[in-house]
Amino acid sequence: MHMAMIQKILWDGAKERLRAACETLIDASQVISITKSPSADQRTEVEINGPDRLFMGDLLLTPFQWVTLMKNSQRPATSSKLRRIKRKVGEDPPFRPWEGSLIPYRFDSSLREGSRVAVVKAIRLWQENTCLKLKEHSHGQFSEGILFVENRHMCSSFVGKVGHVQNISISWPQCATVGLVAHQIGHALGLLHEQNRLDRQRHVAVSYRSLDLNFYDLVTRLRSDLLIDFALPYDLGSVMHVASMRSTKGGNVAGIVAVDPNYQWTIGQRKKPSFLDYKLVNLLYCADKCQTTLPCQHDGYEDVNDCRKCRCPFGLGGSFCERAEVQDGEELCGGELTAHRKDSFLKTPTDGSRRCSWLLRSGESNAMVHLQFVQLNMSCEERTCSTSFVEIKTGPRFDSTGYRFCCNRLPPRNHFTSVGPEMLVIFESGGHLHSEFALRYRSIQNQTIQTTTVATPITTEVEEMDGCPCSPWEPWGECTQECGGCGSQSRTRHCSDDRRHLCPSVQSRKCNFESCEGSKMIVNNGEFHLLFNGCCVGMQLQPDGLCKPSAAITSILGTLLNIGQ
Incomplete structure (x- = not known):
């Protein structure tokens, strides 16, 4: 059976259980109104492909990459230095860069002239701003490189080098733009989506109840040994960042928004790679270029x-x-x-x-x-x-x-x-x-200018916006459950400004993270929760006996499907 079919069967079979699991996750505390759907020339690859065809919207995965993502947060993270050492000695990383800076490519006979023009322009952007050279191999046997092909319904790519010849699919005319093709080339070079970074919650808030279940994998946060970012700043203007996206559940509420509302019209651009997109590729391929x-x-x-x-x-x-x-x-x-x-x-x-x-x-x-x-x-x-x-x-x-x-x-x-x-x-x-x-x-x-940069503290569940024209928060309410990280508590404040739709008046967070002893479920206060190892679905038991939120939705899916256990 084709791997894509197996992935779809596994995904479809877990949808309802995953929906219940994700309901235990706290909703993002901010939403933004979207008045209309994007026009054809502003649609991203995810909206062109549809939510349920490919993993994370547009990725083609090898079986090894798929299983690795399913096991995303099953293993404890190591230090960044150890991760670099492991990659250098070849611990079978799931996403591998190409060897050297020369990458051959070829146009399949199915690809239309308009798509070829977009590919050439996108390649020029990557070549002018990185040390990579993508060279067309138009004659003779093509045994290794990127093959640009036409696909009637999808734009997609593998991530990194996965074999000898690998496809980048371009749907005509929807995907035949420079920015969308540059995005797919970014995947082929080894880049994942920016919003899958582990530090995403500082910059982008996700309202899971406003997103279709099929989009959940799109906002999965990946361990830093899977998504290599070289400690570069999070970039909301990256060509690899997802757009805000209108909810597919109906209504005008975006499921993905910038924590700082002034960044809302920065995210999701498909014009060209950003400065940090180029810098990331240069660090990946060209770190020793300049002495x-x-x-x-x-x-x-x-x-x-x-x-x-x-x-x-x-x-x-x-x-x-x-x-x-x-x-x-x-x-x-x-x-x-x-x-x-x-x-x-x-x-x-x-x-x-x-x-x-x-x-x-x-x-x-x-x-x-x-x-x-x-x-x-x-x-x-x-x-x-x-x-x-x-x-x-x-x-x-x-x-x-x-x-x-x-x-x-x-x-x-x-x-x-x-x-x-x-x-x-x-x-x-x-x-x-x-x-x-x-x-x-x-x-x-400013009498308090600091000479060092202080990291912004992050709470586990609340992605808070500051600067809102609201009254101070009331004290936190009582937790709805006694253990397992299943319970939640909330607090309120009064907002009376024309921007109140961007400023939450109710805030929630999880509470009581001690594991529950000797029980597989909780039925209390009108709530029903399943427990795994004494922790609510979406949480993981730690050595100190506390339940900690999973680093990504994929870890929940891996638990539900018993993958890698």
Whole structure:
């Protein structure tokens, strides 16, 4: 039986049990309204393929990769150093990079000319920004490489190198765009989806009750020894990140939203790979390319195609990424601006420039830059600002994608303060002549600027948004269950602002994590819970006797199907 059929049978057979299991997971505390479904040119590979055809929306998996994902969180995680050592000595990693930097490819005779054009453009993006060279092998026997084929219904790829010849499928015309093809090539190079990172909950909230069950694997969090991220920042603007997605259960509620609502129109772009997408591939394939170390600023790094210069984050330029990027032939567009205590204004360029960048610096010591939108009238994209937008990077890092805004919608939180003395503003017109914006900025004092970055604390179940115009939270209520991590408790607050749909007034979390002794189920307070090893479904028993939430939905599925036990 074909592996895809086996996977589907296993998945379908566990759906109802998995639905019950996931009901024990706390819902994300924030949702956002989506007024309409995306148009054809804004659909992602997941929406084109449908939710139940492929694992994680668009992945083709080998049997070994499938079983490994099913066992995702069954084994304790090791230190990052040990994981690197294991990979170096070849502990059969499920997702393997290609050997060397040269990857052959061929077009299948079924592939249409329009798809071939998109493939060539996507390959050019990866080649210009990494050390990889994808070379067409058009004649003779093709024994190893990527074969681009047409599929009437799907766009899909294997992850990493899986054999001799492996397919990337492109559905015509839905998938024949540069961004969607670049996404599939990213998979073939070894990249998984950004939202599957273990640290996703700091950046993206998931409302499981708003998602169709078939999408649950799409938001599974994977151990860091399965999803290699080299400790790079989470990037909501990655071409490998899922879009917000309208619920398939009906209604206008998104199941996947940015924790910081100002990032909502950044996630899900399929225009081109981000700076960190390229950097991740360079770390994976080109780490030893440059033997010299340059003093690159603003999180730039040595250019693997020319080690004498720095490769700079989008919007930055100069020999060492020390200044704002200036486009060729547009010397007056962008540059460095100094923020003072009095308000200054930054407006749309009047020379018809397509892209401009401004690096705002505070003119005072121990001070930050504060910015606010006064006007925004850009070309409108339905849910992701990827063509015409204004992007704000507040620091302290400048390599990850910033806040992006388009249309005529002002930011949900229209106050931006830099983390440090600098802020970057990027304007992309997308060729639209009537794109307009106006910003007000100034310098503000901060007596508590820290010289080190402090990690944001994470609670187990609550992915909280700050800065909401609400009253303080009431005390936590009583836990509904006594053990096993099955119970929940809630607290409330009053929100009376026009943004209250983005600010939760009720918050829930799990509680009482001690394991339940001698019982396989709990029936109490109108709730029914199954127990495994004294822990509620979705939890795992730890050596200290406490039940801990699983790192991913796949671990629940693996338990239900007895895979790898």
